[in-house]
Amino acid sequence: MRNHDYNPAEVEKKWQKNWNASNLYTVPEKPNGKKFYILDMFPYPSGEGLHVGHPKGYIATDVVARFKMLNGFSVLHPMGWDAFGLPAENYAIKNKVHPRMAVEKNVARYKQQLEKFGFTYDWNREIDTTDPNYYKWTQWIFLQMWEKGLAFQSNEPVNWCPSCKTVLANEDLEDGKCERCGSEITQRPLRQWVLKMTDYADRLLYDLDSDEIDWEEMIVEQQRNWIGRSEGVEIDFAIEDSDSLFKVYTTRVDTIFGCTYCVIAPEHKLIEELQGQIENYSEVMEYIALANKKTVLQRTELQKEKTGVELKGIKAINPFNNEEVRVFVGDYVLGSYGTGAVMAVPAHDERDYEFAKKYCLEIRKSIDVGGRDMEDGAITEDGIVIDSADYSGLTSSEARKRMADWLERNGKGGLKVNYKMRDWVFSRQRYWGEPIPLVHCEKCGIVGIPESQLPVVLPNVKSYEPTDTGESPLAAITDWVNTTCPTCGGPAKRETNTMPQWGGSCWYYLRYIDPKNENSLIDADKEKDWMNVDLYVGGAEHATRHLLYARFWHKFLFDIGVVTTKEPFHKLMHVGLIMAEDGRKMSKRWNNVVNPDDVISAYGADAMRTYEAFMGPFTQAIAWSTNGVIGVRRFLDRVWRLQYKIADIETDIKLNKLAHQTIKKVSSDIENFRFNTAVSTMMILMNELERQTTVSRELYKNLLLLLAPFAPHITDELWERLGNKESIFKSSWPEYSESIANQEDDLFAIVVQVNGKVRDQLEITAGTTKEDIERLALASEKIQKFISGQTIKKIVYVEKKLVSIVV
């Protein structure tokens, strides 16, 4: 037992009740004055419940939200649930219940846990992506994309997870494995719905630099890498004795006089086209069959030896020198990037070099980098072009320009931009997702469901089990599948694929602004009032998934006039992970998970909130420390006890100065996400106040206000004990005076250095001249010890800081 009367459980319960009763968090429809939209990445409510790492970001946004409230902003700080997806579905399969049951149970548990923290969420705006009233609009957006030709069907080979039994997007792969279950992914041709995200590649890239975006460099860089823009040229290579040709893509056209062969991907359509001309067709087909059997991992990840088979009887013509070159099929060339074919320049490309060595192909140098030769491998840097007809003697970059010009003038190719990012494979063969709102009509073809008939509600099925057929479990519900065409009224079949996990989260931030609108996705005026999101906080793992997808959808919504901002999220901060006390990730597997419920019942929500703010830089991964929570709890205990020292006295001048400095520092630290130093600054003020026998009411008030965003319950309680009738959050953030914060002290310390080393410290009275200070410094006994008998070369004086003597 502690020997004082601070009981967090009691205080926290009381104030949570009070705040709810007084609708403290109810956000006005229209902002009163300045608005601030602050958003957390909404959670997927899993069966595990929260561990102490999850709320770290929510605590940060709550600190900022309360800070902004106190500064007079209308703050929108909502919360909801991203509840479609595999875990709920797998739970349903295992327990033979509807996934809805799992979602409801988990949402209730999450909500109960979150409520203990006293977050400022306006629960009137809660949303759930699996609610038909919500996914109606997810389907609506899909239909708009489909109408604009941005959603299309494809039969190309796609990533297939044999364990989840569904297709995956490139973004869902991790090292060639399923991000969810770790199974190796295979390529399988299947009918799919694909969103043409590549149409937006340039805007997704360039707008990262626009004023609307103020993100951490790390996340911006990840998106740039993922989009992977590259500038090069496409070149037509004609086939000898044939009308066929194939295009190659290269960023190093300056090396083309060193091209000694070409390689095409196993998927390349040329092979079928030239079937009659390829002398070793069966050998080639064998090679392709072998390549197709490889998983994504085997084909891309391993630094394996390069293999290939020559297309015998086929010669390609290099348009620059009309030379015949041999053509190979090799699986080191990717069918899905560029043109699926490359010109090989073994002298200046490492992969081509390796391949040429293996198959004894000619290696011809066409770039000189100053004498160095290719004994150890290819020369891949830029240099001076040699043995390249008229281009010889040019620099690489100049040659690239002129060669591209030549290609364009002669109709043999030209400049071309390529992206690593692919279109988004948007359909899944699973049950628990938004149905794609289309029907296949025998007469009319593919028909969109009219807006008036949305949502297409997910039907109940007997079994949620996925199938191996590439069809979703919905395909088995014939009652549902067989429908009538909205256009002609004739028989039609519903699309049975569902949307991926990431669909609903692409636009949820808009719905919070107008959650109950039945007539449109969002009211235009409200959108203008509240968008865009001023601050967005969540995990860095979403850099190339959710954050990319949401930007893509937002830009589309901008194009069709639903939103007025080009970007959805202005400032973005990523939360650093909280590791377990043993330094590993928190996981059931290691049995090192700390449950926030336990921490809160032992030390209080305020202590936990303040600790997570204090533990270190926000974006950094840091290990949990229960002792750290105890330390912060001691701090709160002392703030509590300080109430008994309050007296109606004049505020001491020195303390007042410290208080103003603290206000200034805490304000700027909150704005800049430096919560750790904000807390330590308050601790310093607290330590100072504790040394006093009495503390002025004004100082205490200010301390409570500064602490309120971090520890809202205890501060509101103490605020009330000061005699205030209204919540501390109805009050306003203390202002600081620059002149008080920077007030000159009567005495200040000056450091005296000799040759850069600190040798003495002088107490100087305000107003002393530079000359006098220098004289005092030289006169000091300690200094004399170091300078006597030596010549003084120079004296540097830094105002109010130091005197540096050079001997």
Next chain:
RNA sequence: GCCGUGGUGGUGGAAUUGGUAUACACGACAGACUUAAAAUCUGUUGAGGGUAACUUCAUGAGGGUUCGAGUCCCUCCCGCGGCACCA
């Protein structure tokens, strides 16, 4: 390999424009209170040397610029994250 980011006590971490390195907190040690413990409070705590005044050395390593470098420049080493057979 390319890109980004970081390296400071026993631990988490502080440090405006280059200006007293190690704030704040944890842990540890000693003391007060207590029958005792917990809680609380007080003091000490970068490392080495010295009874002490004091002094030397320390911000991943090595150089450089400067009166003065955790901070700026060069060359390395290591950790973390992203991309990667992307032509």
